[in-house]
Amino acid sequence: MGQSTARTEKESSVEELKNRREWWFVAEKTRSKRLDYLRKGVWKKGAIGGNYAPGIKIDLTFPQLFIDKWQEHEGEAIMLQKAHALAHVLDNIPIFITDNSQIMGYIGSAPHNIVWHWQGISMVNEEIYNEEGIIPEPEEESLEILANLNDYWGGRTAVDKLARVLDPEDAVKFMSGAIGWGTPTSAATYSTKDFDYIFKGFEAILAEVEERMEETEEKLQGNPSPEILPLYDKLPRWEAMQIVLEAGIRYAERYARLARTLAEHFESDPERREELLRIAETCERVPAKPPRNLQESLQFDHFVQVLSRYETFEGAWPHRPDYIHGPYYDKDVNQDKRLSKEEALDLVGEHLIRTHEVGIFAPKWAREGLQGITGTWVWTMGGVKPDGSDACNDMTVAYMQAARLVRVSNPTFGFRWHPKVKDEVMRECFECIRHGLGYPSMRNDPVLVANTVHWYGHPVEEARTWVHQACMSPCPTTKYGCQPMRMASATANCAKMIEYALHDGYDPVVNMQMGPKTGDPREFKDFEDLFGAWVKQMEWLRNILVRTVNLGRVKDPEFFGRPFLSAIYERAVETGTDACDPSNGDRGNAWVTGFTWVENADSLAAIKKFVYDEKKYTMDEVLDALNANWVGYEEMRLDFVKNAPKWGNDDDYVDDLMVRCLREVSRHSKENRCPSNNTWPLLPENVSGNIHYANLVGALPNGRRLGDALYDGGISPGPGLDKKGPTAVLKSCGKFDHVTDGRAFLLNQRLSPTQLSGEKGYQLWKAYMKTWADLGLDHVQFNMVDDATLRAAQKDPEKYQEVIVRVAGYSAHFVDISRKTQDNIIQRTVQGLG
Amino acid sequence: MKCSACAFEAPIGKFRYLYNARIDSSITMRQCPQCEQWLAVDELLGEAKDVVNPGEAPWGKSAGIEGLAEDVQV
Secondary structure (H helix, E strand, C coil): CCCCCCCCCCCCCHHHHHHCCCHHHHHHHHCCHHHHHHHHCCCCCCCECCECCCCCEECCHHHHHHHHHHHHCCCCCHHHHHHHHHHHHHHHCCCCCCCCCCCCCCCCCCCCEEECCCCCCHHHHHHHHHCCCCCCCCHHHHHHHHHHHHHHHCCCCHHHHHHHHCCHHHHHHHHCCCCEECCCCCCEEECCCCHHHHCCCHHHHHHHHHHHHHHHHHHHCCCCCHHHCCHHHHHHHHHHHHHHHHHHHHHHHHHHHHHHHHHHHHCCCHHHHHHHHHHHHHHHHCCCCCCCCHHHHHHHHHHHHHHHHHHCEECECCECHHHHHHHHHHHHHHHCCCCCHHHHHHHHHHHHHHHHCCCECCCHHHHHHCCCCCCECEEEEECECCCCCECCCHHHHHHHHHHHHHCCCCCEEEEEECCCCCHHHHHHHHHHHHCCCCCCEEEEHHHHHHHHHHHHCCCHHHHCCCEECCCCCEECCCCCCCCCCECCCCEEECHHHHHHHHCCCEECCCCEECCCCCCCHHHCCCHHHHHHHHHHHHHHHHHHHHHHHHHHHHHHHHHCCCHHHHHCCHHHHHHCCCCCCHHHCCCCCCCEEEECCHHHHHHHHHHHHHHHHCCCCCHHHHHHHHHCCCCCCHHHHHHHHHCCCCCCCCCHHHHHHHHHHHHHHHHHHHHCCCCCCCCCCEEECCCCHHHHHHHCCCCCCCCCCCCCCCCCCCCCCCCCCCCCCHHHHHHHHCCCCCCCCCCCCCCEEEECCCCCCHHHHHHHHHHHHHHHHHCCCCEEEEECCCHHHHHHHHHCHHHHCCCEEECCCCEEEHHHCCHHHHHHHHCCCEECCC | CECCCCCCECCHHHCEEEECCCCCCCEEEEECCCCCCEEEEECCCCEEEEECCCCCCCCCCCCECCCCCCCCCC
16 A cells, blocks of 8 residues: 555554555554454455445345245334344354454345345345355355245335335435435344343343333233333333343353353364363353453344344444443553553454444445445444543554554444543544544534434533434434434435426436425516525425435334344333333434435526526526536536535635525524424535436536536535635535524544644644534544555555545545546635635 | 548447546546447547457556556665
8 A cells, every 4th residue: 555665565564554644554564463363364344436345245145034934924023023033043054253353243144245134125125136156056056046036025115105105206216226225124224222131131221121012911901991002012022022031141152152162172272272161151141241351242232233234224323332332441451461552452443343234225326325345334433421431542543553453434423522521542544544444433422412402402411422323413322312223214316406496396317206396486586586486496306305314213113123223222121012112112313314415505606696696698598508407518517517506615604505595404403303393404515416316317517427426524624625625615514503494514634644744733633623523513524645646546456555535424445436436525615724 | 530440430428437547647547338348538638549368557657656666776
């Protein structure tokens, strides 16, 4: 990686490698042998430019085991039926222990396998059948298994059932793929988890379930009345919780037995034998009982994550591991001294690797939108405790250090910055960024806590527990704050708002009437008419997505069922409900992700200036140019790009329009209500949706053609369009209120690794961060890899396998993303600080 | 327009439009329908400028300061 000088990386000293910013080789030379082995032995599960790596296969053992028991329990309540099937999987799925590893658990029957959840979406099942390269050998036999599976599940999946109750027009428009993506079911979802409750241990939760069941059975023997009728439905749900919790304990015990067998009969290395016996003790202890040390807490955590992912596709990984595991680190390393810092770092590094290796099949559109990774696994670090004091601890530092040693692209970190963060922790954050990881993203904790209180009314003590539910959105990890189900289907392709306003609601790319008829723009009298049309299209687009997702949410307990998640949700255990049932006290924490947002402000500004203010062009000419995809109008296009005001340059002309658009959306966000009767604020960000939608959004007045990537980020200026430096970008972004004008706002910035080297570089960055915080921005993240390295990686990808870049809400290995995305990242403006 | 790689000639619209990574530039990527080579095209002139191979940058270096601060400061 990087430009090699006369000496090869093997001969170079760590200092020489650091000076050349060859961070992968620095990591190789400084990490332990164990971490080196584990990191190099891990299979790449993220898709490479949209396709899975050679050798990656779909797991067919999992569905076969599941379906055997599922069919046997046909006719039972869905949660109970699923619990039986899951328990059968957990009791029988092949397990393995990787050499040198200390943390157990994998989702699938072999380390090169990826799983999927066939109970969710028929279209995905069909896609797997037709996907080249991932069908296990013998292929014919595997295809027959898949065909049988498709025959059985066709019409029975959660989305198939939902489609039957959705308004048909909504369904067609939603499924067009033009206005949003995702599927409204918890078969593809992400769930916040309350580890304060979970770490009581499964046995304690089982006792609680038992108690509830006894109370209920007693009531059922009493006086007949309407009040007792709902109780009949609760009993099978509690029974389902019991089944999966007990199966979870048995699953861990299988690892304990395997580790003990290996130690007692096969392992010849005495040190490893000891480790295997410790693994056995750990897996006998957790998740049945509360953890007592760092290895047990990490293992407990990982088992919970694995069990959750046997139940459903968790596309994100809401988590706060430094906060959860910090006390155990402190006890082991600082107090009892049973672990050295190096030994603890091995465990933390392996925690990252075990997470990185998790692979779940994603359909092609999701792979395009999340190139190079398997999900947006943004772990939350730092922040404050419920009382507002600094929550950073030694584990925060350990995770940052481990990240630089193992250099995985997933999980990544989002760091909750607040004014009391110590300099040593800030330096750790900066080192990760300087090492080119692209993470942690920096989050403004006071702003986001206030935002979480503002939008949903979470009590401030609860808001302070927040984790990233996906890339960006904070969610409390409390009994009533946890959100059990968030689907990417509340994701709006926002550039359609301006496109539809200019085409009377018609979509010129998919060729159908989508939005309301808001009039021929040629007839608009002034800019206010155009803006009014934009508001109507915005409201329509949000309404259709929110309607669909609300319905998916309330129907999920009936159509999908979550026995394991319910068993680890205190409010579900208490009430005998499915965790996803909004009636059990969920306060609500919904948001609409706004892809391709900034194009609205830039496009509106260009038309306002050229058509209405200066009258340089007529609306007719603009529409002709757009309908021709700007072909034959290159001079005019460049005029629209270069001479119309652009977001990110501290120019009030366009910045005021951005603020106006956001305030309209904020107003509407309070009119849209979730099933818990709470709000639906907008969260502009893109993952790599700006690439996915490149071929679905037509030409726009900001000068973009159909096929061009849209702007990255949620409030990032377009590549090369921010001409006035980083402070102007921050000032533009600081013109709206990050508490009340939306949920969160993703800002990508690219910095020069040469400028930011050494102590001077850190001080420059710190000063930049102070301006960022003073202006009240809620988010910023950085790429710090130079053009030369990225161009060299394009030319010779084999040599640059480990170069990581920040794409949008996630990081990826540069060579795993498409050329279009690569070029989009390279062309982002490199900001000079100071 | 004439392909820089195989000399195939056709109106510019016949060359498949791929993308423009810098919308403030008139340079785009198009693909020759005959030899399938990726070409850098100047849309203002309607001319294929060159074949684009992996690692080549038809738009030049990034905007901003990249390349201006070469010295490593330790």
